[in-house]
Amino acid sequence: MPSIRTKEFTPRASEAINNPTIQESLGRLSNFRQGREEAIAEFGQERWDEYKKRAQEIKHETMEHLDHYLDMLSTNVERAGGHVFFAHDVQEANDYVAGVAQANNVKTVIKSKSMVSEEMGIADVLESMGIEPVETDLGEYIIQLAKEAPYHIIAPALHKSKEEVSELFERILGTPAQSDITALAAIARKVLREKFLKADMGMTGANFGVAETGTIVMVTNEGNGRMSSSLPKVHVATMGMERVIPRLADLSTFLPLLTRSATGQRITSYVSFATGPRRSDEEDGPEAFHLVILDNGRSNMLADPQLREALYCIRCGACLNACPVYSKVGGHAYGWVYPGPIGAVVTPSLVGVPIAKDLPFASTLCGACREVCPLNIDIPRMLLKLRSDANEGPKGTRKANRVEAMVMRGWRMTVGGPRMFTMAGKVATLLQWPLSRNRFLRRLPPPLSGWTRSRDFPKVAAKPFRSRWAAMALPPSKEGSDGD
């Protein structure tokens, strides 16, 4: 598994906020947002909502019978001549893939973008065996050269400027500096084309695994998914166990939701359906096909009724683009494979709440993520649940922080009746006097000083609302009056 740096949320977020290049890159997220909005407008809002509803129903059915559909998927992959391996965790998945590579005497592996393979950290495993893993999605290739984690689910090198890419190519590939993006892409095409032609194993993810036919569906724009699954003699696909869908026909619901939400495209340039290895009547294609289905903590989410729906996610990335927090702190602050709002739900669930407890708090709970989610996943509610888990342990097994509990008891006493409440207001008015400037408190004393480090606290009004209200002569309410 790649290193988990979820505990470094605050320093890495500050780093991103103070880096003008990264802020400029994050500013470009507006392209994604605009593309999505236009794509939905073209599709028709009413039709879009119908598709969303149907997709939710299909995912609900799938998840409630996940055992059944996984069984069906694996049976049909095997019927088509493929191999299926069920991996409880990353270690088992990596061992299996390493074994396949060894058995086939593999020297070079070409990979198309897959979040699950990032989760596995398979590239490092292969490298340690003396096998060359090559990422072929342009964005993934860039971050592989830079030895970084993906920044965004669908745009892994979102944070890199063309100057940085040029410098990276110059340093590692020895190519001359380039300021033209087309020329940079051409360099990658040339280098990667040679790898494609000589690779003996291809690895891809699976956007969908179709149970009824044993078909793996791959959605790409560059064509690298098609190449990785067609040219080498072995094709290994990895998928999280939640990516299964029951029927091929369900794709007519999911594909438009996925591509329009992700990049605003009607469809991507390539949608590849792979079913087992090359058939006897085919001219080309892999001689062997392996599908690795990964749990790695997903069954914990499945077991938790409050998190189960997070498994409906189709990884479109729309929630990242919509999130005011992700749009400032960027992808690396989240410290693992899955960034943004969905990452703040998935990461603690997969790596453990105690070490990823900052992530659920990295949200304003504004609900923009739920708004844009094509599966209507209620991310804010899940973040609240994870916050509670972080403080009190799952199912309230741990007592809340003692000081916090005391403060909360005091708060309840204060606001529980009018006498204490009025008195507290008076006391606060007195106490704030040395701290106040204009209408705000600029700096609160410890332990509240953290709150005012980056914002002001509104002053307690000298005259409480209750007495102002009482003093107001209320005119009889009338239609259309401005009741301010």
Added chain:
Amino acid sequence: MATKEAFLTTVREALAKGGQTPAILVPEVDVIQNATDLRKGLAQRKDALLSQLQKNAVLQEWNVVTVGSEAEARDAVVAIAKGLDADLVVRTSHPMIERLGLDEALAASSIESVLLTSRSGNLAPDRLQDIAARADIGITGVDYVIAETASATLVSRKGMTRMSSLLPPVHIAVAHIDQVVENLGDLLTLREAELAEEDAPNWYMNLVSGPSKTADIEQTIVIGVHGPGEVHLVIITG
């Protein structure tokens, strides 16, 4: 090592249900009847589908050529190849492509045309990739075209190599108006009916919906990354 049974048991435990999988009602559909009905409907809307396809294909960055006959299609393909100064093209053996007589027509313009197959011809299987990688253009027929997304659908089988439409920098797809369907659902319905009788149905296929592209550097779109950067769709209406 996780066995399938152990894995599925974990899933069942997470779902809090016993080992018995409840029966799931999958609606029985008559795939053959559905396909027959669909074909009738599509045949009645040919013109509307054609204009929908033409409009979306342009939006998806296909170069669209609409011609009235196979002879015109052949001339159109040759004109594209000549315009690109091609020396070598590879092609598939879709019946449509065979009928065009492209090999002779291209040869007349000193362009070598190779049917990429190891079956009927004299190409060794391991030479297919070398030739495809050297070719200037790949010419294929299609199995269906989806109007809503301008997707050329290619089913891989004998004489129809995957790499013909993948390795060369230019792809020319030749389609007939009768192959146009409205959406992905239509395509799946028709393929399901075709495969209904087969023991091992061929569910390998590719939807090609424009040139290979990326926006991975500064969200600037670059055409032609790994797959063909120039794609032509020749639609025969006659």
